[in-house]
Amino acid sequence: MAKGFGYRKLLVLLSTLLLLLSSVVALSDVLTQYKGGWADKVLYMIMIDRFNDGDPSNNNQANVEYDPRDGAKYSGGDLKGITDKITYIRGMGIDGIWITPPVANQWWDPWVNYGGYHGYWARDFKKVDEHFGTLADYKALADALHNNGMKLIQDIVVNHVGNYFRFRNGKFELNTGSIPTSAPTQYPFNLNNYNDPAQKEKAIYHWTPDITNYSDPNQKLNYQMSGLDDLNTENPEVVEALIDAYSYWIKEVGVDGFRVDTAMYVPKEFFDKFFKGEKGIFSLRKDFIAFGETWLSGKPLEYTSDMEIASYFDHGFNSMLDFTLMEEIRRVIKGGQPTEFLAYRMKVRNEILKKGLLVTFIDNHDMERFGKGVTPNITMQALGFLLTLPGMPVIYYGTEQYFEETRASMFKGGWGSFGEDHFNTNSDMYRFIREAIEFRKAHPATRYGEVNILLSEVRGAGLLVYTLKSSEEELFIIMNTANDARISNFKTSYEPGTTLEPIYNATGGISSPIVVKENGYITVRIPARTFTVFAISKDKSEVYKPTTKVSVSIKPNEKVTALKEILGETDARTVYVYFDRKAESEQKIEPKNGKFSFVIDPFKLDPGEHVLLVRAVGKNVRDTVYTEEIKFIVELEKKLLAEAKDPADDDIGPSGTYIYPTDATFKRQMDILEAKVESIGSTLVISVKPRDLTKSWGPPNGFDHVTYQIFIDDPSRKGTGVLPLQNYAFDNWDWDWEVFATGWSSAIYTAQGSTKDKFGTQLGSPEVFVEDGWVKIIVKGDWVGNPSSFSGWTVYVTSWDYDGIESKFRPLQQEPKAYIMGGGNPTDPLIMDDVWLELE
Numbered sequence: 001m002a003k004g005f006g007y008r009k010l011l012v013l014l015s016t017l018l019l020l021l022s023s024v025v026a027l028s029d030v031l032t033q034y035k036g037g038w039a040d041k042v043l044y045m046i047m048i049d050r051f052n053d054g055d056p057s058n059n060n061q062a063n064v065e066y067d068p069r070d071g072a073k074y075s076g077g078d079l080k081g082i083t084d085k086i087t088y089i090r091g092m093g094i095d096g097i098w099i100t101p102p103v104a105n106q107w108w109d110p111w112v113n114y115g116g117y118h119g120y121w122a123r124d125f126k127k128v129d130e131h132f133g134t135l136a137d138y139k140a141l142a143d144a145l146h147n148n149g150m151k152l153i154q155d156i157v158v159n160h161v162g163n164y165f166r167f168r169n170g171k172f173e174l175n176t177g178s179i180p181t182s183a184p185t186q187y188p189f190n191l192n193n194y195n196d197p198a199q200k201e202k203a204i205y206h207w208t209p210d211i212t213n214y215s216d217p218n219q220k221l222n223y224q225m226s227g228l229d230d231l232n233t234e235n236p237e238v239v240e241a242l243i244d245a246y247s248y249w250i251k252e253v254g255v256d257g258f259r260v261d262t263a264m265y266v267p268k269e270f271f272d273k274f275f276k277g278e279k280g281i282f283s284l285r286k287d288f289i290a291f292g293e294t295w296l297s298g299k300p301l302e303y304t305s306d307m308e309i310a311s312y313f314d315h316g317f318n319s320m321l322d323f324t325l326m327e328e329i330r331r332v333i334k335g336g337q338p339t340e341f342l343a344y345r346m347k348v349r350n351e352i353l354k355k356g357l358l359v360t361f362i363d364n365h366d367m368e369r370f371g372k373g374v375t376p377n378i379t380m381q382a383l384g385f386l387l388t389l390p391g392m393p394v395i396y397y398g399t400e401q402y403f404e405e406t407r408a409s410m411f412k413g414g415w416g417s418f419g420e421d422h423f424n425t426n427s428d429m430y431r432f433i434r435e436a437i438e439f440r441k442a443h444p445a446t447r448y449g450e451v452n453i454l455l456s457e458v459r460g461a462g463l464l465v466y467t468l469k470s471s472e473e474e475l476f477i478i479m480n481t482a483n484d485a486r487i488s489n490f491k492t493s494y495e496p497g498t499t500l501e502p503i504y505n506a507t508g509g510i511s512s513p514i515v516v517k518e519n520g521y522i523t524v525r526i527p528a529r530t531f532t533v534f535a536i537s538k539d540k541s542e543v544y545k546p547t548t549k550v551s552v553s554i555k556p557n558e559k560v561t562a563l564k565e566i567l568g569e570t571d572a573r574t575v576y577v578y579f580d581r582k583a584e585s586e587q588k589i590e591p592k593n594g595k596f597s598f599v600i601d602p603f604k605l606d607p608g609e610h611v612l613l614v615r616a617v618g619k620n621v622r623d624t625v626y627t628e629e630i631k632f633i634v635e636l637e638k639k640l641l642a643e644a645k646d647p648a649d650d651d652i653g654p655s656g657t658y659i660y661p662t663d664a665t666f667k668r669q670m671d672i673l674e675a676k677v678e679s680i681g682s683t684l685v686i687s688v689k690p691r692d693l694t695k696s697w698g699p700p701n702g703f704d705h706v707t708y709q710i711f712i713d714d715p716s717r718k719g720t721g722v723l724p725l726q727n728y729a730f731d732n733w734d735w736d737w738e739v740f741a742t743g744w745s746s747a748i749y750t751a752q753g754s755t756k757d758k759f760g761t762q763l764g765s766p767e768v769f770v771e772d773g774w775v776k777i778i779v780k781g782d783w784v785g786n787p788s789s790f791s792g793w794t795v796y797v798t799s800w801d802y803d804g805i806e807s808k809f810r811p812l813q814q815e816p817k818a819y820i821m822g823g824g825n826p827t828d829p830l831i832m833d834d835v836w837l838e839l840e
Helices: 002-022 027-034 079-084 086-090 135-147 197-202 217-222 236-252 268-276 304-315 323-334 339-352 376-386 428-442
Strands: 043-046 096-099 103-105 122-128 151-157 165-168 171-174 257-261 289-292 319-321 357-360 392-396 450-456 463-469 474-480 486-491 498-505 521-526 530-540 550-552 558-560 564-570 574-579 587-589 595-600 608-617 624-626 630-634 639-645 672-680 683-690 707-713 737-741 746-750 762-764 767-771 774-779 794-800 833-838
Touching: 079 086, 079 135, 122 135, 122 236, 135 151, 236 268, 268 304, 289 357, 304 319, 304 323, 304 339, 323 339, 323 357, 323 376, 339 450, 339 463, 357 392, 376 428, 376 530, 450 486, 463 486, 474 521, 486 608, 550 608, 564 608, 574 595, 587 595, 639 833, 672 794, 672 833, 683 707, 683 794, 707 774, 737 774
Parallel strands: 043 096, 043 392, 096 151, 151 257, 257 289, 289 319, 319 357, 558 630
Antiparallel strands: 103 122, 165 171, 450 463, 463 474, 474 530, 486 521, 498 530, 550 564, 564 595, 574 587, 574 608, 608 624, 608 630, 639 672, 672 683, 683 774, 707 737, 707 794, 737 746, 746 762, 767 774, 794 833
């Protein structure tokens, strides 16, 4: 473990050095150019169909594509509905809206049994979809926004149209059952018949099959993404047509910016022409904003994806969606992983922001909502962090109403609304967002400040301390991502007596000033799940110098491999010992004749770096001193607790009849061949070997088309036998923790609060990765009570698949479809394969 830890730290240092060498320009000087512009804005993202129905007469166009009871079909939201709710939106302090594409779409695709309610399956790029209203309705929305001092961002697609043709087994097929048309209606995109030599020669499309390997650059740029007909953006006629189509909305409606969908699937050279060509988009308006979607996953302590996202600033874009920050926020604030990960990402952003503006967010229409499975204060902490950080924040609609369903409707007639309107301006989250935006607008450092990290955690949830400094002000921020209080004593560059005044508490926190002690040290005790912003007071406070002395025998970075007694000397009357800044770890010790001792038990700790802090209290509380934080390294051998082989070809469900979806990217990924459980101290390493390990969609964790639902039972605890969302329950066995692991995300939940329809309380996000054909999942000892032994425990591993866009397990029905499991009924157990392990 020491070798891996040292390599990781070296990587961080080298990466940081490279960043520092990249520019000597101060970020605050660069961000000054944004003052009064887009960096001052906060946007609100809206799915038109799911927001508000202002004109019910346009809902049902073809008697097949509209059904508010079905999440795959239109629900009735429209442009007039948004116009009717501008006061509601503006009430949060929002400066503009980003809407999903309002253009005419393919309404229903029988090949995948799904509709284009979302707007991304274009039929005509220059026409408003009939479900959303008319051009007059769109102009009315733009006018209403502009009259309220707000901006309008239109989502655009240049990579593809709808799913009108496909190549199946090498044969070209037209989607003749498509509704309302079997081809786009706009020239030249209507030239989509490969069997017509003239249309084939025109090469408006790439005439390619679906992408099966998203890591292949050729497939990524030229093949069809999920069946959507890929436009030949190297063709000058296509480039001209797209520029003409999207210039139309600027000229006719007055849109203020574009969000470019699937930008990473289009050659970068296209955007040079699209944005900055002689007739390009920026020739129409100089204050126009364009931000692209490049959904690249950034691994912790690595910035390759950040650099790739930033490269689009060299190809026409003046802003980009900050996907790596989004993932880090979810990984750290929601998932409980080391705050060092987020600290690193913030330092990288200091450099990226010098090239262009970053659009920040915690979730959107293509992923599980941040608030799903967590308590509201965790969402508030994430939003408090987001809204006090440079960039242009975006709030996804429904966040202010505690939505957990990704694409649920705000209006009572729409899908997922439960028959209620959700425009409550008295919602706690609505008011919280309004207050956070007010604070952002009152403090320039939240918009133009440069980040300086003072403290972060390398082993898990806990403290992140940093400053934001602009030419106008300096702010000091303390966040605790842990579910328990933290205590720390750390050194800063502030002069003794400097006073930090709390001016904003996102989720509670410190309400009293902090005074910097001798040598620049700050001592804090931070409540759980809090986010506090401090201003630097102009007044200095008197600093009391205690005379108490304390010392301990452990050396910095000392390795601990077995029980280790630590000796100490002090003239204090009481000593308190803390591990890993946890206030609840406090050990109270009464010294005898100026000496004391305590023991470090590595078997109750996770492997890696840990922190020791000692507090010594003299004759009175004022005579309290702290040691510096002392780092030590836990190194333990890995121990095999259980292993099991599972037969091949038994990935057919409990009834033996289940069938995989028909899409070509499904292999036999859900067939479990082996599983094992190992321990390193109190940490569990759960490994699963699948029959087929694929990564067609480029998942950051190294595998796709399978999820593992892993249930852990400590026999000394009382849990539940119900498997959440899997249509199954045990009568004679119960579990205490559930691990949910996919190629994109992970979570560990407690049994408490779980039901057949929902997960329990989330504790964090386990690290998940692929190694030598095994999917490995790291379960930290903190999450399972730091046991000294796992003897008698049981681990039950199940496999299925998960739809990341809908944030649901793949449905099961009798006949399989492209992304639907077959051979069963919707109420049958969602378990493709399983394996049991009894731990020793």
